[in-house]
Amino acid sequence: MSNFSRRKFTTGLAVGSAILAAPSLAFGARPRVVVVGGGAGGATASRYIAKDSKGAVDVTLVEASKRYYTCFYSNLYLGGFRNYASIGHNYYGLAVNNGVNVVHEWATSVDNGAKTLNLGSGGSITYDKLVLSPGISLKYDSLPNYSPEVQSRMPHAWTSGTQVQLLRNQVMNMKKGGTFVMVPPPNPYRCPPGPYERVSMIAHLFKQTNPTAKIIILDPKAKFSKMGLFTAGWDKHYPGMIEWIDPDTHGGIKSINAEKMEFETDLDTFKADAACVVPGQRAGTIAQSAGVTDGDWAPIIPATMASKADPNIYVLGDASVASSMPKSGFSANSQAKVAANAIRGELTGSRVFKPRFANTCWSLVATNDGIKVGANYKAGPEKIDVVDKFISQGGESADVRKATYQESIGWYEGITTDMFS
């Protein structure tokens, strides 16, 4: 056979294959789910859709970071209860054990009509279903003169990573007897008890290394999560160290001077030797550009976590309007499983079960003094509704508090395994 005839022969084969392949392409092409954000919502959704569909769904996870440092437990790193490496996780398990296509890029925009996600590199990925779990972006302009330019002087440390390392360094090196100022964010925000656990952990450090230091909390809120439990814990473990000032008393922060480390309020101008400033928040930027937000956050259909604005987009975790479910890693993980079940059902015809949601938030007040708040939820027609809830009681025994802390350690192992293994 001449080269010509061989080429002709193989061309004929290729055409034949294409014709034969056409029906299977039409009826058997794997539907594609693209997930943006590799945190508690996105990593969990990627893993559950990939593992439960057993390869029937092509799952791509777009996450800029190659190593993910959890926000949950970052306060325990601040307090010296965890080392930094122990809150870092990679995407090996999702890629290798579950067959998720992990793309380390920024998602920049969504073409809803063409069902395409555009990437920072200039590339793009088409999807049948898009899951957005981008977490929060910070509203720097919610505080006067606070900006990315000054966040190294006054770290927010609200998205984990180097900001948390920087804050720990500043706390450890604060002058003896100095003043630490904490500015919690206004509602709604990621991790409602987080600012107050953070204060607890910093007080724990000061008690050991800088016992005459003071902590001032300039709060934009008149009350906060687990308030009675935290304030009782502060009185018990750190008497005289922490002063919480409510907005009626300080009248709001009128100006921040990062150079002088000063906070001007109606009550006084507070001079800090170190500070943590957490601005207001909204859904991660990609949710805004995808057109699924209404104001700062993305409304969802409770039964599926699908966006109310685009039936092919699902929004999980902090970015979503999950009603009474707090913006927490546990909530995002729970919502991801509801969405994964619904998406798989729609794309492959697999069984769809009744949605159910849960959340528990553990906080550490001092060594072996853990507290928790939790609830379970159901999907109502318009919002996610609380079914029942609990909170740690004041005056619990030391054994109960220790057990609560130990339970949180088990939870951390559990949820990170559930996200990344």
Add this chain to the structure above:
Amino acid sequence: MARILITFAASAFIMMGSIEYSHADDFFKNADIAYGEYLAGECVTCHRSGSSEGSIPNIAGVNAKIIASALHAFQTKERENKVMQLVAERLDNEQIASLAVYFASLTSD
């Protein structure tokens, strides 16, 4: 050792619990393992396979009767733990059976 203690403690609840497991086949006859796997999504946020530094036990591969009796004990508040009481209180017997049979089907590591 920890596993033995957990198993022992749970066995005690089989004897103490208000649910009669002598006709266990009847209790588990409506178990739906796929449903159990879905429901287990709520459990595995905390319970993981393998060893654990925390106090949350590995329940993979544990006998179905032991898991069912533990859930009933949390449901009736005979066993203390706010998180587990909240999980158990909204489970019906079909869901408990499904969860128990699903976890029993797993290997412990």
